[in-house]
Amino acid sequence: MFSSPTLQRLVIPVFLLLPFSLAAQDEDTPVFQFRNNIENITGDLYRASNGAWHAIFFVTSEGIVLADPINPDFANWLKGELDARFDVPVTHVIYSHSHFDHAAGAAVFGGATIIAHERVAMNMDGRYMHMPGDMIDRNGNGMIDRKEIDIPTNADPGICGMFPGWFDQIDLDGNGIVPPSELQSTILPPDITYTDRMTLVVGGKTIELMHPGKNHGDDMTVVYFPEEKVVFATDMMADALVRDDIRSLPSACGPLDGTPIKEWIRSYEAVEALDFDIFAGGHGGLFSKEEMMLPAQFLRDLEAAVEEGIARGMSLQEMKDSIMLEEYADWAYYERLRPKNIEAAYQNITRYRF
């Protein structure tokens, strides 16, 4: 199923980060690379990286548990590394969520049990799935149209949408329209799903899966290793723009990905309630629990400021001009994304019911 070279190019993980933005590097320009790497986190837990995209794997006596295959090319590379280093195969693959730039490639680990939140299966049922950024079914035809990719891509270069030419890469048959099954052709559906929480024991080691609620996606899984006190989650708390410093403004695409801001906050607080020392997420460095308290605080402060502006009858423009969120002035993307975050919060609060 990986015979298409076009498809393999498609899954090179460039989501949210534009190659052409490298031409003008400044503090607000995303920078990325594609180096593959494996590093130990603690004990039998390892981070495997494809540039700025990270997976986590746990080696037990009965098999390796992997969270996020990322893409077929990377999964192939990782399988080779794991086969050379360890004498047990990957027996379980967990999806952090269904998005194509993290969940593709599990077929490489043939026979492994795929585990995901129940909404991952719903997002693979043939209907227009939850997409990252602001890529939504604007014309309601159930298919991905070129315009539906180009609109967010052009509105927020390097932040939302994809990159110029991406649509042609996903349109494998070149007919000008992409049904969901075409985009998801390298994503295996889950074998096991759960609703709220699930405990997985492999080789006597315990792994907890938690659906924190909706935020960046509607089918998120937080993977918690209680003995190691490590958390893995992707595109939430540390989103795709985060690198070595957690202090980075959210990308705030599509009025916060269609999720009420209160639910974002509640879902982040569900992670904060876990007893962990290290957050080893799908993007960004390895962060302490103290650092991981900051993303929810930003959202609480953003929500409070915009709620106050609404209560005082301010227009959106007045809020964008006056809500400075000064305590976040040294965060990455502050100049570029502060107004966007205010607009997203305003649209979110006025549009969505919680």
Ligand SMILES: [Zn+2]
């Ligand atoms: Zn995502």
Ligand SMILES: [Zn+2]
């Ligand atoms: Zn991501």
